Amino acid sequence: MDIAGILSQVDGERLYKHVLxxxxxxxxxxxxxxxxxxxxxxxxEFKQYGLAAKxxxxxxxxxxxxxxxxxxxxxxxxxxxxxxxxxxDTVENCPGADDNASAVAVMLETARVLAGAENAGNxxxxxxxxxxxxxxxxxxxxxxxxxxxxxxxxxxxxxxRTHETMKxxxxxxxxxxxxxxxxxxxxxxxxxxxxxxxxxxxxxxVQELEExxxxxxxxxGATATVGSASWVEEAIRTKRKLMGVxxxxxIGYTSEKExxxxxxxxxxxxxxxxxNVQNATTGNFLAVFGDANSDKLIQTFxxxxxxxxxxxxxxxxxxxxxxxxxxxxxxxxxxxxxAPFWQREIPGLLLTDTADLRNPYYHTPADTIEKxxxxxxxxxxxATIATAIQTAxx
Numbered sequence: 001m002d003i004a005g006i007l008s009q010v011d012g013e014r015l016y017k018h019v020l021x022x023x024x025x026x027x028x029x030x031x032x033x034x035x036x037x038x039x040x041x042x043x044x045e046f047k048q049y050g051l052a053a054k055x056x057x058x059x060x061x062x063x064x065x066x067x068x069x070x071x072x073x074x075x076x077x078x079x080x081x082x083x084x085x086x087x088x089d090t091v092e093n094c095p096g097a098d099d100n101a102s103a104v105a106v107m108l109e110t111a112r113v114l115a116g117a118e119n120a121g122n123x124x125x126x127x128x129x130x131x132x133x134x135x136x137x138x139x140x141x142x143x144x145x146x147x148x149x150x151x152x153x154x155x156x157x158x159x160x161r162t163h164e165t166m167k168x169x170x171x172x173x174x175x176x177x178x179x180x181x182x183x184x185x186x187x188x189x190x191x192x193x194x195x196x197x198x199x200x201x202x203x204x205x206v207q208e209l210e211e212x213x214x215x216x217x218x219x220x221g222a223t224a225t226v227g228s229a230s231w232v233e234e235a236i237r238t239k240r241k242l243m244g245v246x247x248x249x250x251i252g253y254t255s256e257k258e259x260x261x262x263x264x265x266x267x268x269x270x271x272x273x274x275x276n277v278q279n280a281t282t283g284n285f286l287a288v289f290g291d292a293n294s295d296k297l298i299q300t301f302x303x304x305x306x307x308x309x310x311x312x313x314x315x316x317x318x319x320x321x322x323x324x325x326x327x328x329x330x331x332x333x334x335x336x337x338x339a340p341f342w343q344r345e346i347p348g349l350l351l352t353d354t355a356d357l358r359n360p361y362y363h364t365p366a367d368t369i370e371k372x373x374x375x376x377x378x379x380x381x382x383a384t385i386a387t388a389i390q391t392a393x394x
Contacts, residue, residue: 001118001119001389001393003307003309003386003389004307004308004309006113006117006385006389007113007307007309007310007382007385007386008309009113009116010109010113010378010381010382010385011109012374012375012377012378014105014108014109014112015105015106015109015374015377015378015381016105016369016374018045018101018104018105018108018109019097019101019102019105019252019369019372020369021041022038022041022088022096022101022104022105023095023096023097023101023368023369024095024096025090025092025093025094025095025096026038026088026089026090026096027089027090027091027092028063028065028067028089028129028130028133028135029092029135029138029139029142030092030093030155032065035088035089035129036068038088038089038104039055039068039070039088039127039129042070042088042104042108042127043055043070045108045111045112046070046072046108046111046125049072049111049112049115050115051072051073051074051111051115051125052072052073053070053071053072054070054071054072055068055069055070055071056068056069056071056230056231056234057069058227058230060130060134060135060136060226061136062136062140063135063136063139065135067129067130067226067227068129069126069127069128069129069227069228069230069231070088070126070127071124071125071126071127071231072111072124072125073122073123073124073125074111074114074115074120074121074122074123074124075120075121075122075123079122079241080122080241080242080243081122081123081124081240081241081242081243082121082122082123082124082243082244082245082246082388082391082392083123083124083125083126083242083244083245083246083341084107084110084111084123084124084125084126084245084246084248084384084388085107085125085126085127085128085228085245085246085247085248085337085338086100086103086104086106086107086126086127086128086247086248086249086337087100087103087104087127087128087129087130087131087132087227087228087249087336087337088100088101088104088127088128088129089129089130089131089132089133089227090132091132091133091363092155093364093365094363094364094365094367095365095367095368095369096367097252097367097368097369097371097372098250098251098252098253098353098359098361098362098367098371098372099249099250099355099362099363099367100131100248100249100250101369102248102250102251102252102253102372102377103248103249103250103251104127105377106248106251106377106380106381106384107125107127107248108125109381110125110381110384110385110388111125113381113385114385114388114389117389119389119392119393120388120389120392121388121389121391121392121393122392123388123392126231128225128227128228128231128337129226129227130224130225130226130227131224131225131226131227131228131249131336131337132224133223133224133226134222134223134224134226137212137213137222137223140212141209141212142155144205144208144209144212145157145205148201148204148205148208149201150162150166150201150202150205162199162202165194165197165198165202166202168194168197169190169191169194169198169206170190172189172190172193172194173186173187173189173190174186175190176189176190177331178331178332180327180328180329180331182213182216182217183213183216183219183223184209184210184211184212184213184214184215184216187206187209187210187213188210190206191203191206191207191210218327220334220339220340220343221233221340224335225336225337225339225340227337228337228339228340228341229340231340232340232341232343232344232346233340236344242341242346243347243391244294244296244297244346244347244348244349244391245338245341245346245347245348245349246297246301246348246349246351246384246387247336247337247338247341247348247349247350247351248351248352248380248384249335249336249337249350249351249352249355250352250353250354250355250359250362251286251351251352251353251377251380252353252371252372252373252374252376252377253283253353253358253359253361253371253372253373254283254284254285254353254358254373254376255282255283255284255358256282256284257282257283258279258281258282259281259282260281260282260283260358261280261281261282261283261354261357261358262354262357262358263280263281263357264332264357266329266330267317269281271317272315272316272317273302273315273316273317273318274313274314274315274316275302275305275306275312275313275314275315275316276305276306276311276312276313276314277313277314277315280315283353283354283358284313284376285313285314285315286305286312286313286314286315286351286352286353286376286380286383287314287315287316287317287351287352287353287354288301288302288314288315288316288317288349288350288351289316289317289318289319289333289349289350289352290316290317290318290319290347290348290349290350291318291319291321291322291323291326291342291347291348292318292319292320292321292322293342293345293346293347293348294318294347294348294349295318296347296394297347297348297349297387297391298316298318298349300387300390300391300394301314301316301349301351301383301387302314302316303390304383304386304387304390305379305383307382307383307386309382309386310379310382310383310386311379312376312379312380312382312383314383319333322345323339323342323343323345326342333350335355336350336352338350351380359371
């Protein structure tokens with residue numbers, strides 16, 4: 001098979017136009033019409049490539065809308081599938097060019113190229129919704145804040161003081177969450193630490209958040225990764241044969257500045273297996289993470305990234321831990337749609353530019369298309385296609 005010839009079909013202009021088309025807040029509460037337009041666009045593109053495309057619909061308890069995961073398949077559905085996945089929703093007030101239109105673009109262009117290739121194997125493509133949040137919980141939290149007078153009808157804090165106080169509290173809450181506490185427990189710990197700095201109303205707000213999230217032992221499928229958790233549950237129920245998943249999330253931002261890449265304190269740069277990476281503190285590579293079950297998949301992606309026709313800088317880390325162990329000690333590694341697959345012991349990779357560890361515009365109104373590196377995105381797309389073809393031949 002002429003791999004280089006197939007990879008030459010990857011079109012950077014198409015990648016750019018996908019991001020351009022998708023850019024804009026795609027949020028289940030604030031802009032549900034844009035969320036649905038994104039789903040329609042992905043479905044339409046799959047059909048244009050001649051793929052068998054469909055929707056998986058589901059609902060969220062306490063919220064009236066129906067949500068859609070969009071899927072397409074190449075090959076025979078009865079054979080073990082390699083999944084290439086992304087999510088298409090965003091947080092509020094965020095155009096989501098990097099998070100996560102960049103990944104949707106790679107997924108779509110990979111599907112287009114593989115649809116025209118012979119012996120591309122059995123590959124499915126899924127774009128999930130509600131990776132970022134559960135709209136039911138978010139809406140209830142907003143309503144609490146508005147009832148207490150801490151936020152207005154546009155979801156803005158009504159005073160600078162409250163804005164700054166809650167920013168600090170949420171940073172503390174996330175710090176405690178990373179230690180393995182539930183969301184409710186983490187809110188309680190943060191409140192106790194900041195109680196003397198908060199007004200009675202602010203304390204009451206946090207206490208009501210504690211109550212809202214009480215009983216949720218795992219955020220996965222409850223407060224985030226809702227769409228992918230729903231898809232995995234259905235796949236298990238219908239006994240789909242899954243050989244592995246490549247999950248792309250925030251993949252388009254790079255920087256050539258030294259120290260532009262943050263490495264968490266509990267991870268040493270020396271434990272990464274690298275390909276064309278000169279300095280792990282310069283944010284110009286793709287980070288690839290696998291769990292204990294994902295050795296074969298991560299080695300295949302790393303090898304294909306080194307092809308002359310790809311030449312993608314990447315740093316790969318296979319964590320020799322189970323899902324349960326990762327949730328206890330390295331919870332940040334579960335911040336995307338690969339997590340429900342890891343929980344079910346399905347091999348999977350998270351492929352990312354590392355989001356807020358590199359990109360200063362992450363989850364902000366400045367996450368726009370001009371910040372992205374499309375040469376880098378094109379190389380990621382080529383590495384993905386080469387990995388899919390290599391996996392099919394194994």
